[in-house]
Amino acid sequence: MKTYRIACIPGDGIGKEVVPAGETVLRALSDAGAGFRFEFSSFDWGGDYYRLHGVMMPDDGLDALRPMDAILFGSAGDPDIPDHVTLWGLRLKICQGFDQYANVRPTRILPGIDAPLKRCTPAQLDWVIVRENSEGEYSGVGGRVHQGHPIEVATDVSMMTRAGVERIMRFAFRLARERPRKQLTVVTKSNAQRHAMVMWDEIAVQVSGEFPDVKWDKELVDACTARMVNRPASLDTLVATNLHADILSDLAAALAGSLGIAPTGNIDPERRYPSMFEPIHGSAFDIMGKGLANPVGTFWSCVMLLDHLGEREAAARLMRAIESVTADASLHTRDLGGTAATAAVTEAVCRRLQS
Ligand code: ATP
Numbered sequence: 001m002k003t004y005r006i007a008c009i010p011g012d013g014i015g016k017e018v019v020p021a022g023e024t025v026l027r028a029l030s031d032a033g034a035g036f037r038f039e040f041s042s043f044d045w046g047g048d049y050y051r052l053h054g055v056m057m058p059d060d061g062l063d064a065l066r067p068m069d070a071i072l073f074g075s076a077g078d079p080d081i082p083d084h085v086t087l088w089g090l091r092l093k094i095c096q097g098f099d100q101y102a103n104v105r106p107t108r109i110l111p112g113i114d115a116p117l118k119r120c121t122p123a124q125l126d127w128v129i130v131r132e133n134s135e136g137e138y139s140g141v142g143g144r145v146h147q148g149h150p151i152e153v154a155t156d157v158s159m160m161t162r163a164g165v166e167r168i169m170r171f172a173f174r175l176a177r178e179r180p181r182k183q184l185t186v187v188t189k190s191n192a193q194r195h196a197m198v199m200w201d202e203i204a205v206q207v208s209g210e211f212p213d214v215k216w217d218k219e220l221v222d223a224c225t226a227r228m229v230n231r232p233a234s235l236d237t238l239v240a241t242n243l244h245a246d247i248l249s250d251l252a253a254a255l256a257g258s259l260g261i262a263p264t265g266n267i268d269p270e271r272r273y274p275s276m277f278e279p280i281h282g283s284a285f286d287i288m289g290k291g292l293a294n295p296v297g298t299f300w301s302c303v304m305l306l307d308h309l310g311e312r313e314a315a316a317r318l319m320r321a322i323e324s325v326t327a328d329a330s331l332h333t334r335d336l337g338g339t340a341a342t343a344a345v346t347e348a349v350c351r352r353l354q355s
Pocket residue numbers: 014075076077259260261280281282283284285286287292293294295297333334335
C-alpha cells in the first residue's frame with residue numbers, strides 16, 4: 001500500500017492544537033479505507049525550540065524535511081520573540097529554502113457559516129488567491145544604517161524578477177484554466193509603483209497569450225478590496241504580489257466567515273521539494289492551550305495536501321466530511337459564534353469519515 005511521509009510542524013500557539021487534530025483526521029481517513037497510509041514525523045521547531053537553542057529550527061532542518069512527501073504546518077509566532085525572527089526563522093526559511101513560490105489560498109463560504117456580506121450567497125463567493133511567495137516585498141532585501149541615531153535609515157526593497165513573475169503568472173493562468181469559469185484577475189498597483197508593477201502588468205499580457213481560453217482582467221489592489229466586498233461574484237481566480245495577496249487573503253477569509261477556516265498551500269509546482277500546507281491563521285495567543293481553536297482551516301489544508309499528492313478522491317471525501325460538520329451549528333467553535341471545542345470538531349469529522 002502506498003505510504004506518504006508527512007512532516008508535522010505544529011510551531012507555536014494554537015498550531016500545537018490544530019496540527020495534531022489534522023494528523024488525527026488524516027489517520028482516520030487512511031483507517032477508513034482510503035487506500036493509502038501515512039507515516040508522520042513531528043518536528044518541535046518554533047518558539048520553545050528558540051528558547052533552548054537560539055534558533056527557530058536547526059540549520060540542517062531542511063535536510064530532514066527534503067525526503068518528505070508534504071509538510072503540515074501550524075503557525076510561527078511567540079509573544080516573547082519578535083515576529084520577524086519567528087517568521088523568517090521558520091516558515092519563510094522553509095518556503096524560500098524549498099522555493100515554494102506559489103501560495104494558493106482558496107476561499108468559499110462553507111455550509112452553515114454565517115458570513116458577514118449580507119447581499120452575497122455562498123454560491124457567489126468562490127475564489128482562489130494565488131500569492132507570489134518567493135520575492136517581491138518579502139524578498140528580505142534591505143537594511144538599516146545609523147541604528148538608533150537621528151539619521152537612521154531603513155529600507156525594504158521589493159525585488160521582482162522576470163523569471164519570478166513569469167512563473168507565478170503562468171501558474172495562475174493554468175490554475176484559472178482548470179476552474180469552471182476560466183477567469184483570472186491580475187491584481188496590480190502599477191499606477192503608483194511605476195517600475196516593478198509595470199513589468200508585472202507587461203508579463204501578465206505576455207503570458208496571457210499562452211492561455212487564449214482564460215478570460216482575464218486587471219484590477220488595482222485598492223479597488224480590488226472594494227470589489228471583493230461589493231461584487232464578490234465578479235471574481236474567481238486572482239494573482240497578486242506577496243504583500244498584496246497576504247492582505248487580500250485575510251480579507252477573503254474574514255468575508256468567508258472566519259480566519260479559523262481558511263487554508264493555504266505553499267506549493268513548489270515543479271515538485272523538486274515537498275510543498276507545505278497550513279491554516280492561514282496565526283498563533284492566536286488569546287485562545288492557545290484552551291482547546292478552543294477552530295481546526296477547520298487545518299482540515300481544509302489537509303484537503304489541499306491530499307489533492308497535491310494526487311489523492312483527489314480522498315481529498316473530496318475529507319472536504320465532504322468538513323462541510324457536513326460546518327453545516328451543524330452545534331459543532332461551531334467560538335470564532336463562529338459557537339461553543340464547540342477543537343476535540344469535538346475533530347471527532348465529528350473523524351466519525352463522518354468512518355460512516
Ligand atoms: P500571528 O501574530 O501569529 O499572526 P495573531 O494572534 O496576531 O497571530 P491570528 O492568530 O491570525 O493573529 O488571529 C487573530 C485572532 O483571530 C486570534 O487572536 C483569535 O482570537 C482568532 N482566531 C484565529 N484563528 C483562530 C482559530 N483557528 N480558531 C479560533 N479563533 C481563531
